[in-house]
Amino acid sequence: MHELSIAHNLVELAEEAACAAGAVRVTLVRLRLGEMAGVVEDALRFCFPVAASGTLVEGAELHIEHVPAQVFCAQCAQSYTLTPPFVFRCPVCGSPTPRLLHGREIQIESIEIEEGERETTNS
Numbered sequence: 001m002h003e004l005s006i007a008h009n010l011v012e013l014a015e016e017a018a019c020a021a022g023a024v025r026v027t028l029v030r031l032r033l034g035e036m037a038g039v040v041e042d043a044l045r046f047c048f049p050v051a052a053s054g055t056l057v058e059g060a061e062l063h064i065e066h067v068p069a070q071v072f073c074a075q076c077a078q079s080y081t082l083t084p085p086f087v088f089r090c091p092v093c094g095s096p097t098p099r100l101l102h103g104r105e106i107q108i109e110s111i112e113i114e115e116g117e118r119e120t121t122n123s
């Protein structure tokens with residue numbers, strides 16, 4: 001399943017960032033998900049805990065922020081937000097708008113972590 005590999009990828013990235021920060025656990029992953037990223041959100045939500053199982057990310061909440069599809073129309077010299085069914089045409093003048101500015105993102109915006117207690121070795 002496509003979403004499972006994406007989930008694994010996200011978990012890996014979150015875990016790397018968590019390790020670098022000295023975290024013992026990731027509590028929240030904030031994700032920016034483009035409307036045209038080709039990801040089924042429900043499937044991703046289902047796969048995320050599966051991918052996170054056994055990692056620092058296990059039990060973390062997944063917060064998904066949607067990024068609207070935005071195109072740039074050269075004719076109008078303006079950017080517009082596309083709505084489904086996402087035809088790549090300017091909603092105002094109708095010319096083709098192949099340039100997608102936003103909407104394909106699958107990006108971790110931030111994570112929240114639980115920091116580990118520093119072990120005291122000088123007892």
Ligand SMILES: [Zn+2]
Pocket residue numbers: 073074075076077090091092093094095
């Ligand atoms: Zn236009």
